[in-house]
Structure formats: C-alpha cells, structure tokens
Amino acid sequence: MSSDSIFIYSDQFTRYHFGNNHPFNQIRVKLTFDLLSSIDALSPNQIVKPRIATDTELALIHDPNYIKAVKDAGSGILPEERALNYGLGTEDTPIFQGMHDASALLVGATLTAVDYVMGGKAPHALSLGGGLHHGFRGKASGFCIYNDSAVAIKYIQQHYNARILYVDTDAHHGDGVQWSFYDDPNVCTLSIHETGRYLFPGTGNVTERGSGKGYGYCFNIPVDAFTEDESWLHAYSTAFHEIVEYFRPDVILTQNGVDSHYYDPLTHLSATMKIYREIPKLAHKLAHEYCEGRWIAVGGGGYDIWRVVPRAWSFIWLEMTDQKQKGYGEIPEKWRRLWQEKAPITLPDTWDDPENLYPSIPRKLEITEKNANTVLNALYPIRNYRK
Amino acid sequence: MIIEEIMKHDIVTLKPGNTIEDAIELLHKHKIRHIPIINDSRKIVGIVSDRDIRDASPSILFNNEHSNYLETQLINIMTKNVITGSPLDFVEEAAAIFYEYKIGCLPVERDGKLIGIVTETDLLHTLVQLTGAHQPSSHIEIKVPNRTGMLAEVANIIKKRNVNITSVLVYPDKDERYKILVFRIQTMNPTGLIADLKAADYIIKFPDIPGGLT
Numbered sequence: 001m002s003s004d005s006i007f008i009y010s011d012q013f014t015r016y017h018f019g020n021n022h023p024f025n026q027i028r029v030k031l032t033f034d035l036l037s038s039i040d041a042l043s044p045n046q047i048v049k050p051r052i053a054t055d056t057e058l059a060l061i062h063d064p065n066y067i068k069a070v071k072d073a074g075s076g077i078l079p080e081e082r083a084l085n086y087g088l089g090t091e092d093t094p095i096f097q098g099m100h101d102a103s104a105l106l107v108g109a110t111l112t113a114v115d116y117v118m119g120g121k122a123p124h125a126l127s128l129g130g131g132l133h134h135g136f137r138g139k140a141s142g143f144c145i146y147n148d149s150a151v152a153i154k155y156i157q158q159h160y161n162a163r164i165l166y167v168d169t170d171a172h173h174g175d176g177v178q179w180s181f182y183d184d185p186n187v188c189t190l191s192i193h194e195t196g197r198y199l200f201p202g203t204g205n206v207t208e209r210g211s212g213k214g215y216g217y218c219f220n221i222p223v224d225a226f227t228e229d230e231s232w233l234h235a236y237s238t239a240f241h242e243i244v245e246y247f248r249p250d251v252i253l254t255q256n257g258v259d260s261h262y263y264d265p266l267t268h269l270s271a272t273m274k275i276y277r278e279i280p281k282l283a284h285k286l287a288h289e290y291c292e293g294r295w296i297a298v299g300g301g302g303y304d305i306w307r308v309v310p311r312a313w314s315f316i317w318l319e320m321t322d323q324k325q326k327g328y329g330e331i332p333e334k335w336r337r338l339w340q341e342k343a344p345i346t347l348p349d350t351w352d353d354p355e356n357l358y359p360s361i362p363r364k365l366e367i368t369e370k371n372a373n374t375v376l377n378a379l380y381p382i383r384n385y386r387k
Numbered sequence: 388m389i390i391e392e393i394m395k396h397d398i399v400t401l402k403p404g405n406t407i408e409d410a411i412e413l414l415h416k417h418k419i420r421h422i423p424i425i426n427d428s429r430k431i432v433g434i435v436s437d438r439d440i441r442d443a444s445p446s447i448l449f450n451n452e453h454s455n456y457l458e459t460q461l462i463n464i465m466t467k468n469v470i471t472g473s474p475l476d477f478v479e480e481a482a483a484i485f486y487e488y489k490i491g492c493l494p495v496e497r498d499g500k501l502i503g504i505v506t507e508t509d510l511l512h513t514l515v516q517l518t519g520a521h522q523p524s525s526h527i528e529i530k531v532p533n534r535t536g537m538l539a540e541v542a543n544i545i546k547k548r549n550v551n552i553t554s555v556l557v558y559p560d561k562d563e564r565y566k567i568l569v570f571r572i573q574t575m576n577p578t579g580l581i582a583d584l585k586a587a588d589y590i591i592k593f594p595d596i597p598g599g600l601t
Binding site for chain 1: 522523526549575576577593
C-alpha cells in the first residue's frame with residue numbers, strides 16, 4: 001500500500017452551479033485547494049483527477065427515469081411540470097445547462113476515492129466535491145441532484161463486499177443516505193445534525209433506527225439549536241466510539257458538511273473551527289483502530305464559503321496526511337491576496353477563530369443536558385445489547 | 388381525508404364461539420391487539436382486546452388452578468357494545484372518537500357488515516402524513532393577527548419566492564387575538580423568505596434568538 005493519501009480534484013467541479021445567488025457554490029473546493037497549496041500541503045502526486053460516474057453506477061441508487069430527466073433538464077428539453085415532479089427547477093435545485101454531466105462528475109469523484117482506498121492504493125482519500133447527502137432515488141432535494149455517498153456505498157458493497165460505517169456531521173440530517181440503506185444491516189449510518197423541528201429536512205429523529213433487518217443500524221442525534229462546540233463534540237465522540245465498536249466496519253465513509261459554524265447563514269448551532277479540527281482527528285484514529293486505516297472523506301454543506309469552508313476542509317486533508325502543524329497561526333497572505341478581491345467579506349487571517357466569536361448563549365446548561373440525553377437515547381440499543 | 392382511505396381491509400376476526408386460546412394465538416401471530424368478533428353474516432357482535440384476555444387470565448401467582456380457562460368461549464369475555472365507524476367518516480372525527488372513548492381501535496362497518504379496521508397507529512401515521520413531517524422540508528411558524536385573509540397574505544409572500552408548500556396548519560395562539568400559522572416548505576434555504584416575512588412585519592418563530600424561541 002502506498003503511504004500517500006489522495007486528494008480528488010478537478011477545476012470542473014464548479015460546473016455544478018445553481019447561479020450566483022444560490023448558497024451552494026463549488027468554488028469552495030477550489031478555495032480549499034488553493035489554501036492547501038499556499039501552505040505547501042498538497043504535492044502533485046497526491047492529486048488525482050476524478051472520473052465521471054456511468055449511468056449504470058448512478059442507477060445503483062437512482063431511478064433510470066430520474067437520470068433521464070436530469071439529462072433532459074440539462075439539455076433544456078424537460079417540460080416544467082415533469083421537472084417539478086423530480087424536484088428539478090425548484091429554488092433549491094434550479095435547472096442548469098449540462099447538469100447531468102456536472103453531477104455525474106461529483107459522483108465519479110467519490111467513486112475514484114473509493115477505488116483508491118478499497119483497492120489498497122491509498123490509505124485515505126478526500127473527495128470534497130461529494131457529500132450530496134440529500135439526493136433521493138428519484139428526486140433532487142436540498143441542493144443535491146445525485147447522491148454520491150449513497151452510490152459509493154452501494155458500489156463498495158458490490159465491488160468490495162465490505163461493511164460500511166457512514167458518519168454524517170453536516171448540520172442537516174443525512175436523509176438521502178439514511179433512507180437508501182434503512183433496511184440494510186451491512187451499512188450503519190450515523191447522522192449528527194441540528195434538530196429538524198425547524199431546520200430542513202425535518203427528519204433525523206432519534207426514533208429513526210432502521211427497519212426490518214436494518215433495525216439498529218441507523219443512528220440519529222438531533223442536537224438543539226445553539227449547541228456550541230463542547231456539547232457537539234461530546235455527542236460526536238461518544239456516539240462514534242460506541243458505534244464503531246458495536247458495528248466493526250471494514251471502511252469508514254465520513255460526510256464533512258461544515259455548516260454548523262456560527263458564521264453559517266442557514267443553521268443555528270454556533271460551533272467554531274474547533275470542531276473541524278476534532279472531527280477528522282477522531283475519524284482518522286478510529287479508521288486505523290478498526291478498518292486498517294480505510295477512510296474515505298467527502299464534502300457536503302457549508303454556506304459560509306469564504307471564512308469557514310476553506311479552513312475547515314483543509315483540516316481534513318492536514319489530518320489525513322499528518323501535516324496538522326501547517327494549520328496553525330496565520331493564514332498565508334498569498335491566499336488572501338488571491339481571493340480577497342472576489343470575496344464580499346473579509347477573509348480570515350488566522351486558522352482558528354478569535355476568542356469570543358459570538359456573545360455568550362443563555363440556557364447553555366439546559367441545551368447541553370438535553371443533547372447529552374439525546375445521545376443516551378440514540379445509543380440505547382447498543383448499551384442494551386452490551387449488557 | 389376519510390377513513391376508507393386509511394383503513395386496513397385485511398382483518399383478522401373470530402366468531403363468538405372461538406376460545407381464548409384461539410384469540411391468544413392470533414394476537415401473537417399477527418402482532419395485533421384487537422380482534423373484532425363477527426357472526427356468520429359478518430356483523431360485528433363484539434371485540435376482544437389483549438387487555439380483555441389478560442383480565443380473563445388467572446394470576447401468575449396461582450399455579451395450575453384454572454388451566455382450563457383457555458377453553459372459555461369469547462362470547463363470555465368480549466365487549467359487546469362496540470363503537471364503530473363509517474368508511475365516510477373524516478380522519479379527524481375518528482381521532483375524536485378514539486380520544487373521547489379512550490379506545491385503541493375502530494372497526495368500520497358498511498351495511499351492517501365489517502369492512503375494515505383503523506388502529507391508533509394507523510391514525511398517528513396519517514396525522515404525520517397530514518402534517519407533512521415525513522417529507523424534506525423546512526418548518527416556519529408565523530404569528531398573525533386573528534383576522535380574515537392573513538393566511539392568503541402570507542401564502543402570497545411564499546408564492547413570490549417560488550417555494551412549494553408541503554403542508555399548512557393553523558392553530559390558535561395562547562393570546563386569542565393571534566393565530567399561529569405553521570408552514571412546511573420545500574426548501575433548504577428559507578432565509579430569503581424569512582427576511583421577506585420580517586420585512587412585512589410578521590412575527591416569525593424560528594431559532595434566531597439564542598437560548599429560546601419566542
């Protein structure tokens with residue numbers, strides 16, 4: 001096995017683009033790529049170009065009629081009424097020219113990562129273009145057209161016959177992936193997200209635990225609005241440790257949405273960069289302890305694309321390649337000069353957030369206590385089983 | 388939505404002459420809690436629940452004294468005055484009946500014959516569907532003055548954003564001069580809409596005040 005982890009990258013990722021006023025913008029991957037380059041953390045032999053997913057691969061999860069509809073929409077020949085039935089042409093997923101190819105490339109990127117890791121060519125792989133966890137079998141939803149993570153999991157089952165632990169730390173519930181494997185005991189899903197009481201997609205309740213043979217292989221930890229770092233990390237660390245020990249996967253796939261940050265415009269969790277150092281650190285450690293290192297990480301949400309996403313995603317790569325020391329102190333002037341002009345806000349000048357990033361939150365004690373209870377409740381079947 | 392649309396057609400039944408043992412077997416086999424008792428023309432003559440069976444069973448503290456209780460005919464333990472529904476009842480009427488009589492299941496009759504059954508679980512499942520909580524959506528609560536046309540005004544603001552509404556609930560506020568409109572809307576990014584609603588001076592219940600939702 002080569003010791004080098006790989007970074008899947010193409011400047012074509014930005015073709016997945018819903019328009020300038022849309023919060024989802026794949027320029028994030030380029031911003032991260034440039035930031036990592038500016039600290040000499042990416043060498044050319046670590047960068048791998050993605051392939052495009054084939055229709056057969058997409059059909060591992062998606063309905064062929066839906067794939068056809070996405071193709072037609074991208075060529076401008078899908079009637080509006082039919083488009084809406086597939087969730088296309090909405091505010092969340094507007095139709096754009098060439099949307100099939102752009103979406104299939106993101107899926108192909110994650111499949112490329114899978115082949116490197118499962119084929120023993122790299123210990124870990126990072127596919128930041130992926131993580132589109134809201135995509136459904138026959139419907140686009142929540143900025144996602146094809147669900148790269150769900151396709152990748154089915155692909156791993158088919159080609160490598162492995163048991164997969166999927167860990168989703170996006171602020172939104174990983175519904176598309178969860179429902180794809182809801183009755184499958186060989187895929188275990190864990191999603192930690194802001195409660196769906198108000199936030200999209202509304203699902204991801206603790207009581208969603210899987211069905212049939214898959215019962216007990218689906219875990220949801222909906223944390224309260226204004227959770228903050230400490231309580232969030234307690235939930236993450238407790239759940240991840242216990243679930244990996246219980247399920248004993250062959251490979252870990254992590255979805256790294258970075259929209260729980262205080263700056264994120266769509267959510268209300270009030271986390272800081274601190275959790276984005278810790279998330280990949282634990283995934284890395286547990287992948288070595290349980291899966292001989294096999295760890296595939298994908299991107300996901302993240303709507304403060306200038307201040308939060310590039311730093312948070314860089315931490316994943318720095319963790320993966322044991323270069324964490326490069327992610328402290330000041331952000332290189334070089335990167336800030338390169339992008340400041342295009343950014344509508346001031347780019348961050350340090351890797352960590354300033355102390356007192358936001359005013360202190362009342363009722364912290366109650367929120368922390370409630371989250372700890374939610375964790376207990378989510379892990380109840382495991383603890384019951386261990387007795 | 389009417390009962391006919393949510394009731395189960397495939398019903399497990401017994402006759403008054405069947406025994407407690409028969410009932411126990413069926414309750415276990417089908418994992419159910421109620422068995423309607425019908426006569427030869429499918430008219431409902433009684434109902435037996437798992438509780439009726441338990442009440443009729445000897446205490447576990449007394450061994451072997453009443454082992455022949457299993458042979459007791461259901462006619463002796465069934466509830467005879469059965470509350471039934473019609474296939475044309477509204478779902479919310481059925482919910483009111485469940486609540487009012489504290490029952491767990493409602494057999495449905497047409498022309499004096501049993502044609503379906505609705506349980507508490509079916510009803511809850513239907514309510515989940517009616518609220519739209521099972522579909523990907525964001526949830527917004529809006530406090531509006533209790534007067535004509537408010538729903539239309541708010542819906543119009545939503546329409547301008549080209550966002551599809553998954554479900555709407557209207558319920559009274561604690562303060563009777565107001566009502567709460569609950570919308571589930573099919574978008575992951577309600578920020579623009581919330582800004583529009585705030586600009587139009589609506590009071591939004593959404594997590595934007597640290598520590599508490601007003």
